[in-house]
Amino acid sequence: MKNIKIFKKPLYQYSLFLPIVCLILVLIANLIQTPTFFKITIQNGVLYGYMIDIINRASGLVILAVGMTLVVAASGGTDISVGAVSALAGAVCVATLGTEETYRVPYIVAVLLALLVGIICGVVNGYLVSYMKVQPMVATLILFTAGRGIAQLVTGSFILYVKPEQFGYLGNFMPGIPVPTPCFVALIIVLITFIVLKKTPLGMYIQSVGINSRASRLIGLNSKLIVFLTYVFCGLLAAVAGLISVSRTMSIDANNVGLNSELDAILAVAIGGNSLGGGKFSLLGSVIGAITIQALTTTLYAMHVAADQLPLYKAIVVVIIVSLQSPTLIKWFKSIVPKVYTNSNQAVKEAK
Template sequence: MSKFIQKITRSQLFLPIVALILVLVFNVIKTPTFFKITIMNGTLYGFIIDIINRASELVILAIGMTVVVASSAGTDISVGAVAAVSAAIICYSLGPSQEAYQVPYLVGISLGLLGGVLCGIWNGFLVAKMKIQPMVATLILYTAGRGIAQLICAGQIIHVEKTDYRLLGSFLPGVPFPTPVFVAILVVFITWAMLRYTALGMYIQAVGINSKAGRLVGINSSMIIFLTYIYCGLCSGISGSIMSSRIAACDANNIGLNYELDAILAVALGGNSLGGGKFSLAGSVIGAITIQALTTSLYAMQVTADQLPIYKAIVVVIIVAIQSSEFKKWFSNLKRKHAIKAEAAS
């Protein structure tokens, strides 16, 4: 039994799951109706549904961030701005008409995703080919991305009046569960299958652990890093399309704002090393849901948007500290000393 418990506690997902459970348990104490789910107009409503729904964009961004961190040992801080660029392209392409889109719906979405991919190509080129430190390389689009989105929108908030544009960010007719959740599940599944059933997952880990050693065994390290940044750009584009669909518009100043920080935190809370190498998609998904659960919880407790970052920072620091290697060493030493004292006393 003790070996089984040790196996569980040593799992990479143990602490992320415990962190999520603690946030949810805290809500049971502070908000008795937190787990209540109701059906209104044929759709599900409740705090839990809202958490899963609102976490969808963050889950998608966290998946892209996970592969980037694993391969390059660096973060892409431009994902929020890239999401805004994709949203701007989509809304500009589809147009404001209530009668019909300027271009077919799928063409507009594809153009937005292509914009995200092009941003990923740019970031990948700077990091993989030009060997610029990832945070510095992606700082360019972090700074300029919203300006690009504003240029596309001519400094205006572009509304898409056609009602079916909202379906991607809300509910499909006759389906009680939010559409973004299905999109997030699809992205997670495709990523998992791609990394599980191809050699790409192994290559990403090998490059992240030691890119020079990877080159010695025939792995094109630069190409692997380049591809992960492209995929991260694609994930940003998907996330931006959902964000835009929720409000049926593109607000370049606010779409994806500060999401890059939450995406990085989701990767860290999921037990992934920010130094590259071994990674866990499931951990990142749990981390993203934990962050959204914390945000929703604080709002439910009447915490204002201005105060939210303070409470969020305190909780995140505690969770990250508990997962750190130094804390684990200190806790192991504490248990060892306690065991020695107990043995001496007996």
């Protein structure tokens, strides 16, 4: 019988190989540190365990990473305002609902207003980048600095609390459902985005514009509109992440909601094997990258690393992970593997 090949090429040549390996290494580090790391139980009718907590906490970052992936792929730049946009959207939602025992307006109205704020922020960023030709980091730096200030104006520079219990359903658990609600939200967003990109030409258009926008215009693509829409979508997802964040704490603290989340989102895209220069992208890779970052955070907390020292250790590990995915190192690895394989075969033949 002929040998059946499961994979068409060596595993290391697949784009998701290194992101998955990095995630596995981080999970193994967690297991060594905490032997009960993979244990999942049910307490008070909900799932409980380290893995559940990681997936739950990573849900908001997964949502941000999806939007950031498309922005990076289309424009070759990053949106560093997503954290501030999350805070602003959350502030609008909480301020609209009020701090009374009952909502001042229907909950859906406040949610729609928050999502509209995210879309408007995306429109501003997208217009500056695509039509005004402002560098993405410079364009989004405006809302990065001003977004939290606007959120402070909305909240009156106070930490506002929401009293109705139903407000916490989005960021925690729905009654009778043992799985955290953010997991469902993240899964739905990833699936919808994946289906749209795969079942329509939009995914190919984004890659084409990211690789060469001028060539894309010559073949009839509206490259400006495509870049513009990716920023609008990124702003919308930032608002969703902000709603989850304020729902978790039943409050809005404009100084802390989404703080440094833009950096984690960019790192998730990089760890996922995506080029920050634009072009070809992997949505699943970014999702794996987001979970890896959250798992890494859990590892550092288990090692009793202080919260203010966390960014330092995280940066060191991320530099190592990203370096492992550098084109130069991958090219060197690919050149070494065939030689090792050939030498091993030669040694076997000589031994016989």
